[in-house]
Amino acid sequence: MRKTIYTLFVLAAILMTAACNDYETYGELKDKERDNISKFISDSSFVIIREDQFHNQGDMTVGDKQFVYLDKSGVYMQIVRKGCGEKIKDGETLNILCRFIEKSIQDTTTLFNHVYYIYDPDIMRVSRTGSTYSATFTSGIMLQSYGASVPEGWLVPLQYVNIGRLANPDDELARVKLIVPHSQGTTQNAKSNVIPFYYDITFQRGR
Numbered sequence: 001m002r003k004t005i006y007t008l009f010v011l012a013a014i015l016m017t018a019a020c021n022d023y024e025t026y027g028e029l030k031d032k033e034r035d036n037i038s039k040f041i042s043d044s045s046f047v048i049i050r051e052d053q054f055h056n057q058g059d060m061t062v063g064d065k066q067f068v069y070l071d072k073s074g075v076y077m078q079i080v081r082k083g084c085g086e087k088i089k090d091g092e093t094l095n096i097l098c099r100f101i102e103k104s105i106q107d108t109t110t111l112f113n114h115v116y117y118i119y120d121p122d123i124m125r126v127s128r129t130g131s132t133y134s135a136t137f138t139s140g141i142m143l144q145s146y147g148a149s150v151p152e153g154w155l156v157p158l159q160y161v162n163i164g165r166l167a168n169p170d171d172e173l174a175r176v177k178l179i180v181p182h183s184q185g186t187t188q189n190a191k192s193n194v195i196p197f198y199y200d201i202t203f204q205r206g207r
Helices: 002-022 026-043 051-056 141-146 152-159 187-193
Strands: 047-049 066-069 076-081 093-104 110-112 122-129 132-139 174-180 197-205
Touching: 026 174, 051 066, 076 152, 110 141, 122 141, 122 152, 132 141, 132 152, 141 187, 152 174, 152 197
Parallel strands: 047 066
Antiparallel strands: 066 076, 076 174, 093 110, 093 122, 093 197, 122 132, 174 197
């Protein structure tokens, strides 16, 4: 009997040790996130510039490989197109139609609405007060997948791009690419699991 109890005790200790070894601290998860982002940038041959160069370029990135690192948010941003129309005004509230690709930088899981749902975009209700933007999803895949809360990373580009509609043949919708750290991502996935995401998003003003 004693031998059986001792054996069970040893097995329990082994299992507890293994569980502790598998547990990753928040600091370790953040280190892994930084490594994953660095590898993603390197594998993609992206060129990272600082904000002062970005501002000297007219708040634009140049070419299809250049991203600006934004110190305050930790987001990496590429402005593919500034877009037609105008920027969101201070005090304005509007609906923005979003078509996007979401890719987990950790395991390449993807979510998107730009192909099969091109005529059924995600919609977010956005308000600007001074330099602060707030938003909620009111319909679409992001709402279904993560809830109404809009990732802070999605709001970062709004101060730099125009939000308009296609009225003329030469008009183009604003389009950005983002590398979003977990702290600026979705509450239910990125923040809770410390996972960075890559996004390719277009913004269109709703009626």
